[in-house]
Amino acid sequence: xxxAVETRSAPRALRQPSVxxxxxxxxxxxxxxxxxxxxxxxxALVLMSLRLSWSEFWEVILDPxxxxxxxxxxxxxxxAAGINLVFGxxxxxxxxxxxxxxxxxxDALIDMPFALPTAVSGIALTTVFAQNGWIGQYLEPFGIKxxxxxxxxxxxxxxxxxPFMVRTVQPALAEVQxxxxxxxxxxxxxxxxxxxxxxxxxxxxxxxTGFALAFAxxxxxxxxxxxxxxxxxxxxxxxxxxxxIKLEEFDYRGAAALGTVMLFISFIMLxxxxxxxxxxxxxxxxxxx
Amino acid sequence: MSITLDQVTKRYQGAPVxxxxxxxxxxxxxxxxxxxxxxxxxTLLRAIAGLTGVDHGRIALHGRDVTHTAxxxxxxxxxxxxxxxxxxxxxxxxxxFALRVRRVKRAERVQRRKxxxxxxxxxxxxxxxxxxxxxxxxxxVAVARALAHKPEVLLLDEPFGALDAKIREExxxxxxxxQRELGITTVLVTxxxxxxxxxxxxxxxxxxxxxLEVGRPDELYKRPATRFVATFLGAANLLLxxxxxDGIHFGNHAVNARAVEGSVSGREHEVVAVLxxxxxxxxxxxxxxxSSYLAAGTVEELVFTGALERLRVRLTNGSAEVQLAKSNGxxxxxxxxxxxxxxxxxxxxxxQHVAIGVxxxxxxxxxxxxxxxxxxSDAEVEHLSRQPLLVELAxxxxxxxxxxxxxxxxxxxxxxxxxxxxxxxxxxxAAQPDSLKDIECLLARGAEEVxxxxxxxxxxxxxxxHWADEAAKSATLAVSASLLRHLSAEAIYVxxxxxxxxxxxxxxGMRALxxxxxxxxxxxGLEMRTELRVGNVxxxxxxxxxxxxxxxxxxxxxxxxGLAHRFADLLASTPRWPMLIVxxxxxxxx
Numbered sequence: 001x002x003x004a005v006e007t008r009s010a011p012r013a014l015r016q017p018s019v020x021x022x023x024x025x026x027x028x029x030x031x032x033x034x035x036x037x038x039x040x041x042x043x044a045l046v047l048m049s050l051r052l053s054w055s056e057f058w059e060v061i062l063d064p065x066x067x068x069x070x071x072x073x074x075x076x077x078x079x080a081a082g083i084n085l086v087f088g089x090x091x092x093x094x095x096x097x098x099x100x101x102x103x104x105x106x107d108a109l110i111d112m113p114f115a116l117p118t119a120v121s122g123i124a125l126t127t128v129f130a131q132n133g134w135i136g137q138y139l140e141p142f143g144i145k146x147x148x149x150x151x152x153x154x155x156x157x158x159x160x161x162x163p164f165m166v167r168t169v170q171p172a173l174a175e176v177q178x179x180x181x182x183x184x185x186x187x188x189x190x191x192x193x194x195x196x197x198x199x200x201x202x203x204x205x206x207x208x209t210g211f212a213l214a215f216a217x218x219x220x221x222x223x224x225x226x227x228x229x230x231x232x233x234x235x236x237x238x239x240x241x242x243x244x245i246k247l248e249e250f251d252y253r254g255a256a257a258l259g260t261v262m263l264f265i266s267f268i269m270l271x272x273x274x275x276x277x278x279x280x281x282x283x284x285x286x287x288x289x
Numbered sequence: 290m291s292i293t294l295d296q297v298t299k300r301y302q303g304a305p306v307x308x309x310x311x312x313x314x315x316x317x318x319x320x321x322x323x324x325x326x327x328x329x330x331x332t333l334l335r336a337i338a339g340l341t342g343v344d345h346g347r348i349a350l351h352g353r354d355v356t357h358t359a360x361x362x363x364x365x366x367x368x369x370x371x372x373x374x375x376x377x378x379x380x381x382x383x384x385x386f387a388l389r390v391r392r393v394k395r396a397e398r399v400q401r402r403k404x405x406x407x408x409x410x411x412x413x414x415x416x417x418x419x420x421x422x423x424x425x426x427x428x429x430v431a432v433a434r435a436l437a438h439k440p441e442v443l444l445l446d447e448p449f450g451a452l453d454a455k456i457r458e459e460x461x462x463x464x465x466x467x468q469r470e471l472g473i474t475t476v477l478v479t480x481x482x483x484x485x486x487x488x489x490x491x492x493x494x495x496x497x498x499x500x501l502e503v504g505r506p507d508e509l510y511k512r513p514a515t516r517f518v519a520t521f522l523g524a525a526n527l528l529l530x531x532x533x534x535d536g537i538h539f540g541n542h543a544v545n546a547r548a549v550e551g552s553v554s555g556r557e558h559e560v561v562a563v564l565x566x567x568x569x570x571x572x573x574x575x576x577x578x579x580s581s582y583l584a585a586g587t588v589e590e591l592v593f594t595g596a597l598e599r600l601r602v603r604l605t606n607g608s609a610e611v612q613l614a615k616s617n618g619x620x621x622x623x624x625x626x627x628x629x630x631x632x633x634x635x636x637x638x639x640x641q642h643v644a645i646g647v648x649x650x651x652x653x654x655x656x657x658x659x660x661x662x663x664x665x666s667d668a669e670v671e672h673l674s675r676q677p678l679l680v681e682l683a684x685x686x687x688x689x690x691x692x693x694x695x696x697x698x699x700x701x702x703x704x705x706x707x708x709x710x711x712x713x714x715x716x717x718x719a720a721q722p723d724s725l726k727d728i729e730c731l732l733a734r735g736a737e738e739v740x741x742x743x744x745x746x747x748x749x750x751x752x753x754x755h756w757a758d759e760a761a762k763s764a765t766l767a768v769s770a771s772l773l774r775h776l777s778a779e780a781i782y783v784x785x786x787x788x789x790x791x792x793x794x795x796x797x798g799m800r801a802l803x804x805x806x807x808x809x810x811x812x813x814g815l816e817m818r819t820e821l822r823v824g825n826v827x828x829x830x831x832x833x834x835x836x837x838x839x840x841x842x843x844x845x846x847x848x849x850x851g852l853a854h855r856f857a858d859l860l861a862s863t864p865r866w867p868m869l870i871v872x873x874x875x876x877x878x879x
Contacts, residue, residue, distance in 0.1 A: 186361070
């Protein structure tokens with residue numbers, strides 16, 4: 001009798017209670033979508049580039065024009081993500097900590113770069129930063145040219161990546177209770193100390209995630225950059241543009257080779273950021289310093 | 290004194306959340322601030338910690354004025370309801386945080402940490418993370434952390450709020466022990482009266498931003514001075530009674546004076562009597578009672594709760610005219626608790642008729658016990674008694690609004706010469722062009738307080754107090770204190786010196802002002818600010834009222850004649866603000 005009851009109840013105990021239908025089904029969907037949308041196309045990309053011989057492959061990817069584009073693409077993306085790290089944090093802080101009129105509007109504006117077709121942002125930025133644009137005309141006398149230089153590329157990538165930073169840091173900041181700061185203050189800590197020892201460690205993982213997302217997005221950005229960069233080979237030409245040019249010349253294998261390089265570098269950088277995050281977590285949990 | 294608060298006021302968006310709180314807490318004392326949520330107790334604690342600035346008043350710790358000192362320099366330890374531990378740090382690092390900030394050497398830090406962990410019974414937990422501890426353990430860590438830098442004052446903000454009952458009790462004992470061992474002055478904020486009783490040397494009860502009463506737990510329970518404290522500290526039945534020279538009367542029926550405690554003044558007036566549920570005796574007949582008979586009743590509800598039995602006894606209609614200050618919902622019933630011993634002596638069932646006796650009654654020294662809406666016709670009385678401000682006041686004071694048709698108030702008739710029937714509580718009249726006549730009429734007919742109410746007046750934000758005659762001073766203060774306990778408004782005493790007062794007379798005026806303030810504080814527990822004006826009394830009052838947002842005026846007088854002349858500006862036309870007029874005849878020297 002008892003045994004019968006147990007055998008009947010055993011499978012029930014193994015099953016995880018959940019609102020959605022079973023694990024098998026959801027896991028199936030997960031693998032299917034990851035394969036169909038992410039893994040297969042990436043594999044096709046690598047396979048396509050392998051149709052080149054090694055010497056051809058190296059020639060394509062080490063072409064000075066290509067190397068110049070890597071430098072701009074990854075350099076500007078890193079710089080833009082870095083700018084977002086600082087200013088995205090400040091924006092998130094302002095939105096989380098203060099009440100002011102128009103807060104909701106500003107909060108909604110953050111998402112605009114998500115929704116806007118990137119070409120539109122590119123054209124808009126070019127208009128503003130061109131030599132006779134609203135901002136460009138005031139920078140001109142100082143010898144600062146934004147549009148059609150690497151600075152313009154960075155500006156465009158900063159705009160594109162900003163929402164990623166703000167939206168990841170915002171919830172993390174909201175979780176830092178005011179009580180924690182109050183506690184630290186009564187214990188004698190100054191503002192800088194509170195920021196460094198209490199707030200920063202708590203939101204650092206979110207900031208790194210935001211940084212990684214903003215960086216990844218910037219590397220892949222195409223639409224907004226081609227309008228503001230001017231696309232001078234070796235100077236203001238980004239790798240995605242170079243790929244498009246290759247495609248237009250029907251050099252599919254060359255395009256794939258460049259794509260593979262981008263894939264590789266992006267993967268390495270994201271991996272590095274993830275490792276950094278994991279290391280940071282361990283460090284904080286171990287010693288708390 | 291460890292902590293001295295002097296008229297501390299904190300406003301939030303214009304409304305005071307901490308209202309003129311003055312308090313002294315001695316060295317090594319365990320003080321509990323008790324009050325419902327929103328009473329301002331946490332804000333007051335944060336003000337002591339320095340996390341919230343104050344708008345008015347001074348705060349001193351150990352004689353050092355810290356009103357404008359930053360929290361980190363006040364030398365206080367603060368414990369929060371949600372622990373507020375640094376989650377990315379170990380227990381050790383959490384506790385050493387304050388020491389690290391002060392650049393204390395490692396060896397000393399470790400020693401202090403071990404000492405503190407022993408104190409809160411968490412030895413060996415040094416390397417745990419907060420997430421690996423239970424709620425009770427986390428709060429112990431928080432206590433240890435708050436004590437690390439040897440603060441002079443320990444502040445605890447609802448420290449047991451997030452814990453379940455058993456852990457709560459354990460932690461309560463630990464905190465009491467730690468406090469005794471260190472002899473540290475401690476202030477704990479809570480809404481739980483049981484907690485307050487268990488921990489406090491003294492309790493301060495707060496409501497609506499005001500510190501209502503301060504005292505030892507047993508004192509406050511036995512002899513509360515206000516309705517709020519009586520009902521917030523334990524259960525209480527509030528009854529309206531009349532007090533006279535020979536005792537307390539419920540209707541025509543007098544209760545044995547031996548059972549009565551509280552202020553007994555010679556003046557006959559309505560009072561509020563506090564009956565604790567455990568001071569009520571039930572017996573089969575009036576003769577079987579060992580205590581003083583109060584009324585007859587029927588057992589309506591009976592709940593067994595272990596050690597005690599809880600009953601609701603409905604008062605039999607017409608029995609001895611016992612009146613509850615506020616009827617509890619659908620009827621007039623008393624809350625009664627009985628011990629096992631009492632249950633064995635007299636077993637009762639639902640629906641059983643019983644005689645109710647009282648072992649002890651405490652009388653509240655409140656001059657403002659209830660309201661009576663007065664108008665010339667039924668319809669008007671009905672309308673007046675539904676005025677939102679009146680309803681709100683009655684609800685806050687846990688009292689009722691009686692109605693009374695006064696034909697004398699009808700236009701034209703105004704036969705005010707005769708005194709008729711006793712007035713119960715404050716008489717309320719609607720503001721209208723003839724308000725002055727109404728006031729004079731009601732006062733002449735025996736009312737002692739008249740409340741003039743403009744239609745749809747909002748709850749007052751500021752209460753101005755003024756007495757025109759010295760004889761009315763103490764009654765005015767008493768009434769003001771009684772009313773203000775139930776309002777979150779600021780109290781300001783306005784004194785007006787006649788126009789052309791010589792410069793040399795001013796110090797005298799200032800002294801009178803300060804005297805009034807200290808009398809209000811000492812005798813009536815009323816904190817008020819003071820203002821001195823020069824000019825015509827009536828004009829100045831009108832000006833002050835006009836400058837205030839949602840004011841209410843309490844005006845003390847001892848002469849009915851000449852009101853029209855003396856308060857021409859104030860009373861000649863329809864009063865625009867709610868006004869409570871307190872009238873006491875000057876005492877005749879015997």
